[in-house]
Amino acid sequence: xxxxxxxxxxxxxxxxxxxxxxxxxxxxxxxxxxxxxxxxxxxxxxxxxxxxxxxxxxxxxxxxxxxxxxxxxxxxxxxxxxxxxxxxxxxxxxxxxxxxxxxxxxxxxxxx
Amino acid sequence: xxxxxxxxxxxxxxxxxxxxxxxxxxxxxxxxxxxxxxxxxxxxxxxxxxxxxxxxxxxxxxxxxxxxxxxxxxxxxxxxxxxxxxxxxxxxxxxxxxxxxxxxxxxxxxx
Numbered sequence: 001x002x003x004x005x006x007x008x009x010x011x012x013x014x015x016x017x018x019x020x021x022x023x024x025x026x027x028x029x030x031x032x033x034x035x036x037x038x039x040x041x042x043x044x045x046x047x048x049x050x051x052x053x054x055x056x057x058x059x060x061x062x063x064x065x066x067x068x069x070x071x072x073x074x075x076x077x078x079x080x081x082x083x084x085x086x087x088x089x090x091x092x093x094x095x096x097x098x099x100x101x102x103x104x105x106x107x108x109x110x111x112x
Numbered sequence: 113x114x115x116x117x118x119x120x121x122x123x124x125x126x127x128x129x130x131x132x133x134x135x136x137x138x139x140x141x142x143x144x145x146x147x148x149x150x151x152x153x154x155x156x157x158x159x160x161x162x163x164x165x166x167x168x169x170x171x172x173x174x175x176x177x178x179x180x181x182x183x184x185x186x187x188x189x190x191x192x193x194x195x196x197x198x199x200x201x202x203x204x205x206x207x208x209x210x211x212x213x214x215x216x217x218x219x220x221x222x223x
Contacts, residue, residue, distance in 0.1 A: 004155075033210060043156070043201065043213040056208050090155050094209075099144040101211060103155035 001027055004093050004104030012110045018079040021107045025072050025093030031055075032074040033101060034066060037088040046089075049074055050096070078109075086111045116204050118214025125221050131189040133217045135202035138183065142204040146211070147176065147187045150199045159200075160187070192221045 005024045013019050025032050034046040045058040049068035066076040072093075078085055088108050092101040117136045125131045137145075143164055148156035162169045162176040162185065169176045175188040189196055199218050203211040
């Protein structure tokens with residue numbers, strides 16, 4: 001079974017721009033969560049989607065948003081990029097009702 | 113109440129030795145405690161996990177010890193190998209499902 005895939009793997013953007021990252025969960029997994037990983041703050045939860053609905057949200061500004069499609073694929077969007085948004089953005093998927101979350105390889109975003 | 117504290121930040125172990133990483137949590141509502149292994153350039157990989165109704169879980173060379181009264185849990189890697197060199201993260205979650213991660217431990221296993 002294929003794992004979680006994320007595209008693109010690397011991205012360079014300029015301050016003020018916006019960016020959209022994509023995540024395809026493991027087949028059959030309907031829950032998708034997003035995390036931000038930085039050297040200073042570590043791994044921090046952004047939000048979780050299940051059946052196209054946001055179920056849970058972390059403590060990030062409104063510039064960070066996401067959505068989920070009927071096929072469980074998810075996208076996250078960051079608007080008005082700031083230098084501090086440079087990070088590895090990780091997507092994780094899980095089966096409904098299961099605790100285990102499986103991560104993708106991440107998208108490395110660099111904001112210049 | 114949402115923190116998970118992990119120690120040490122870094123660890124150097126000789127090949128064949130035991131690596132021990134510790135975590136402590138505050139929120140008694142947490143009921144799932146996984147450990148993840150991350151290699152450079154890769155996403156975290158689920159290594160082993162435990163629920164609070166058991167005190168120990170072993171999978172191969174990896175063992176989680178869980179102390180509910182002390183709100184602590186630890187990862188033991190027996191017969192550590194150079195291929196185990198990676199960053200290890202403990203985490204905890206409750207009913208909402210989102211993972212709260214420790215800051216990570218960089219393990220180096222010397223040949």
